Amino acid sequence: MGDYILAIDQGTTGTTVALMDATGRLRASVNHEFPQHYPKPGWVDHRVDDIRASVEKGIRGVLRKGVCKASEIAAVGLTNQRETALLWDRETGEALNNAVVWQCRRTTEFCEALKSAGHEKAVRRKTGLVLDPYFSASKFRWLLRNTPGIKRRLAAGRVAGGTVDSYLVWQLTGGQQHVTDVSNAARTSLMNLKTLDWDSELAELFEVPREILPAIVPCSGLLGHTRGVRGLPDGIPIAGMAGDQQAALFGQACFAVGDAKCTFGTGSFIVMNTGGEPLHSHAGLLTTVAWQLGEGGKPVYALEGGAFICGAAVQWLRDGLKLIRRAADVEALAAKVEDHGGVEFVPALTGLGAPHWAPEARGVITGLTRGTTRAHIARATLDAIALQNADILRAMEKDLGRRMRPLRVDGGASANNLLMQIQADVLGRKLLRPQLIETTVAGASYLAGIGIGLWRGTADIRRGWQAGEEFRVRLSAPARRRRRASWETALERTLR
Secondary structure (H helix, E strand, O other): OOOEEEEEEEOOOEEEEEEEOOOOOEEEEEEEEOOOEOOOOOOOEEOHHHHHHHHHHHHHHHHOOOOOOHHHEEEEEEEEOOOOEEEEEOOOOOEOOOEEOOOOOOOHHHHHHHHHOOOHHHHHHHHOOOOOOOOHHHHHHHHHHHOOOHHHHHHOOOEEEEEHHHHHHHHHOOOOOOEEEHHHHOOOOOEEOOOOEEOHHHHHHOOOOHHHOOEEEOOEEEEEEOOOOOOOOOOOEEEEEEEHHHHHHHHOOOOOOOOEEEEEOOOEEEEEEEEOOOOOOOOOOEEEEEEOEOOOOOOEEEEEEEEOOOHHHHHHHHHOOOOOOOOOHHHHHHOOOOOOOOOEEEOOEOEEOOOOOEOOOOOEEEOOOOOOOHHHHHHHHHHHHHHHHHHHHHHHHHHHOOOOOOEEEEOHHHHOHHHHHHHHHHHOOOEEEEOOOOHHHHHHHHHHHHHOOOOOOHHHHHHHOOEEEEEOOOOOHHHHHHHHHHHHHHHHHHHO
C-alpha cells in the first residue's frame, strides 16, 4: 500500500471522487452527476442504482488520471449527503425502493401529527433535532409502509436500512459491513446523543425496527475493507466516514470551540464546534455530533443550522425564470446594480429550515417596481442567501454565549466573490476562504488518514490548513441594521 487517500464525496446532485496525498494536497478529482426525481410536488427521490453507478464511475475515472496506481491507495474515506434514507436486500444488495432525499417533504403530515401528540420535546431532548421531514426516521417509516413485498422480506430478515454512507460501505465491502458513523446517525432522529446508540423508544415512535439499522461506529478507524470493487484491490481499509457537513467542519480545521464554517451548496449549511458536551439550542438550531475519532474516543458536538435553498435559488433563476444561462453568470448580473433596489426574495421554495422550521412556507418576491431589472432580482437572490445564513449565525452566537471566530466558507458558491462580500457585510464578521475549497473531500481524507495513522491527529491537520482569501466587513453597522429590517419584513410575510 502507498500513502494516497481515495475520498468519495457522495452528494445530492452527483458524486466526487478524489485522491489526496500524504502532504494534504488534492491531486486529482472527478465528478459524475445524476438526476433527481420529483414524483409529486415537494417529493424528491434518487434512484439508488444511479448513486452506486456514479461512485463506480468516479473511482475508475480518478484512477485514469494517472496520479497513482490502485495498489498505492492506503485508505478510503467516505462522506455523503445526510438524512437521505434507503432500504436494500441483505442477500442481493438490491435497492428495494428509490432513496427518499433529505429535501423531500412527503412525511410532513406524519411529523405534524407527532408534534400535535406532544412528542417533539422528547425527540429534541434525546436527539438534538426538531420534528421535521428533513430527518431520516420518518423517511424510513414511509419506505417501510410503501415498499412492495416489504413484510415478506422483513420476516425473512432480509431488509437492511440506512443512510447513504451505510449503503456505500455495504457495497464497497461486498456486503460484509452494515455500519454508519456517529455523525450520520445523529441526523436520523433515532440516535440518542448521550449514549451514541439507537434509542428503542424513538425507534418505536417512528415504527422503525432496530434490526434493519446499521451498527454505529466512530468517524475514524477501521470500518471495513474493500471487497469486489471494480478497479480497486481487495483489502483497502475504509478508515474515515462522516456526513458531508461534519466532514467540511473537519476539513476546515474547526477544532476549537466557537470555530464555524458555512458550506454554500444546494442548501447552505452552517456548523459550529461547541466542544465535548451537547449544547441544546434555545434559538431553533440543531444539536448534533461533529465527529468521534477512534473507538472509545470522546465525541465532539456542534450546533447546526441549514437553509434549504442556497445554490438551488440560483439554479431556479437559471432553469425556472431563465434569467441567466449558467449559474456562474449570477455574479456578473448582480454586480450591475449597487444594491437590491428594494427587492426582497425569500427563497422558501421547499419550506424554511433553521431557525424557523416552517415546512409549509413558500417563497415570495416583494418590492417590485417599474424600475426593477433582472439584475435587482439576481442581487436580491445573493442577498437572501447571505441573510438566511446571518440569521442562523446570530442564533448560534446567542446559544453559545460568545462572539464567533471568523467564519470559514467553502462549497461551490463560495467562489462567488460578490456573494462572499455580501455575506461578510450582512453578518458583520470576517470570512476566510481556504486555499482548498473542496473541504468536504478534505475532511473525509483527513479522517481516513488519521484512521490509519498517516496523520497523528487534529494538530497535524491544523498545521496544514491555509486560508486563501479574506473578506472584511465594508458595510456600516447602521446600514446593516437597515438591510436586516427590510429582510425581516419580507420574512414575516412568508411566515404568515
